[in-house]
Amino acid sequence: MAIVVIALVALVAIAVLGGAHWYVWRRLVRDTTRAWGPARVTGTAVLIAGPVLMIAAVAAERGGAPFWLQRVLGWPGFLWMALAIYLLLAVLAGEVLRPLLRRFVERRGQAGTAVEETESAAPDETSEGPGTSAPSRRLFVSRVVGGAAAAAAVGTVGYGTYGVLRGPSVKRVTVPLAKLPRSAHGFRIAVVSDIHLGPVLGRGFAQKVVDTINSTQPDLIAVVGDLVDGSVKNLGPAAAPLAGLKARHGSFFVTGNHEYFSGAEQWLEEVRRLGIHTLENARTELPGFDLAGVNDIQGESEGQGPDFGKALGDRDATRACVLLAHQPVQIHEAVKHGVDLQLSGHxxxxxxxxxxxxxAAANPTVAGLERYGDTELYVSRGAGAWGPPTRVGAPSDITIVELASKQA
Incomplete structure (x- = not known):
């Protein structure tokens, strides 16, 4: 039964993907060309190759294909994923502009026709501007709208990709905690999540993240899951710069859902080898507060899910507690266990x-700081990107969370 459901979902997904690409092809290729010349053939080839590469890139990454193949497919396949989204959105937006532009061109055409009749000149069927026949006017409008849509999509994806590759920016947030003693006032935690090292973002990107974090001179570094998309064998060298993380009280790591797609046990061992402490449903006492961490929900598939009781059950409730938990939905359990601040990504x-x-439909908080009962939740947008190395409307960040004592 499960296989049948998966097959049906796959068929629906392929149908939607195919329909969307056909619609984009129709507007950007068929409607802007007169016949099967070089332009139409090239456009058609691009709109066939793009989705094929996209599906191949996802399949190669999730299927554990040879890493060289993942890297070859990754850039064009994942970039097409982003480009296809914005081509579709731009073409849909063009449907609003199309009738307005057509009406404008028709009015200009009527004025031009009157002049042509006075001069006894026959309409030129091959021209594409005002004063032409109806078919030529439609072609002109399609080319203007299609060109604008393609330029907008390419520009959006290009700028969004540049934003990721130049590295995350630093955000600063102050969080007052009622139980935090005056001695811990101003304690700074560098929160980094969702680095997503993989076939696209590699060692150079990891070094940028490390350099950015170290430049803030934090008291503690919290790596809140989704560090990698791939095995230790393939990505160990890419993660190596993390050994250079520096903070007065060290660096700590909790798993994200993608670690369980990538060999969580091996990555936990590798992270420890790099000098980062792992919090696997565990807690440690720091000067002024407790720092706890729980496994990601995805770990339940391997019998390694979150255990709040183990991490928090026997602690001194008079002490402030900061919890590292990859997914924001874990906030509800954090509230039940009296956590003061949860740090998440995802x-x-x-x-x-x-x-x-x-x-927003799947998470209580998408980004930023919100309060749930007596618990604060901070959600980072993450440092990297999954799939397309592209962000639009959601810039990457590393956040310096400064704890503030109400007694200070």
């Missing part, structure tokens, strides 16, 4: 607008 802030609306 959402990417939506990563590609309008993905923020989808993320």
């Amino acid at each position: 959402t990417h802030g939506g990563q590609l607008w309008p993905g923020n609306f989808i993320a």
Whole structure:
């Protein structure tokens, strides 16, 4: 039964993907060309190759294909994923502009026709501007709208990709905690999540993240899951710069859902080898507060899910507690266990607008600081990106969370 459901979902997904690409092809290729010349053939080839590469890139990454093949397919395949989204959105927006432009061109055409009749000149069927026949006017409008849509999509994806590759910016947030003693006032935690090292973002990107974090001179570094998309064998060298993380009280790591797609046990061992402490449903006492961490929900598939009782059950409730938990939905258990602050990632802030609306439907908080009962929740947009190395409307960040004592 499960196989049948998976097959049906796959067929629906392929149908939607195919329909969307056909619609984009119709507007950007068929409607802007007169016949099967070089332009139409090239456009058609691009709109066939793009989705094929996209599906191949996802399949190669999730299927554990040879890493060289993942890297070859990754850039064109994942970039097409982003480009296809914005081509579709731009073409849909063009449907609003199309009738307005057509009406404008027709009015200009009527004025031009009157002049032509006075001069006894026959209409030129091959011209594409005002004063032409109806078929030529339609072609002119399609080319203007299609060109604008393609330029908008390419520009959006290009700028969003540049934003990721130049590295995350630093945000600063102050969080007052009622139980925090005066001695811990001003304690600074560098929160980084969703680095997503993989076939696209590699060692150079990891070094940028490390350099950015170290430049803030934090008291503690919290790596809140989704560090990688791939095995230790393939990505160990890419993660090596993390050994250079520096903070007065060290660096700590909790798993995200993608670690369980990538060999969580091996990555936990590798992270420890790099000098980062792992909090696997565990807690440690720091000067002024407790720092706890729980496994990601995805770990339940391997019998390694979150255990709040183990991490928090026997602690001194008079002490402030900061919890590292990859997914914001874990906030409800955190509230029940008296956590003062939960630090999360996972959402990417939506990563590609309008993905923020989808993320909001699945998470209590998409990005930023919100309060739930007596518990504060801070959600980072993350440092990297999954799939397309592109962000639109959700810039990447590393956040310096400064704890404030109400007694100070």
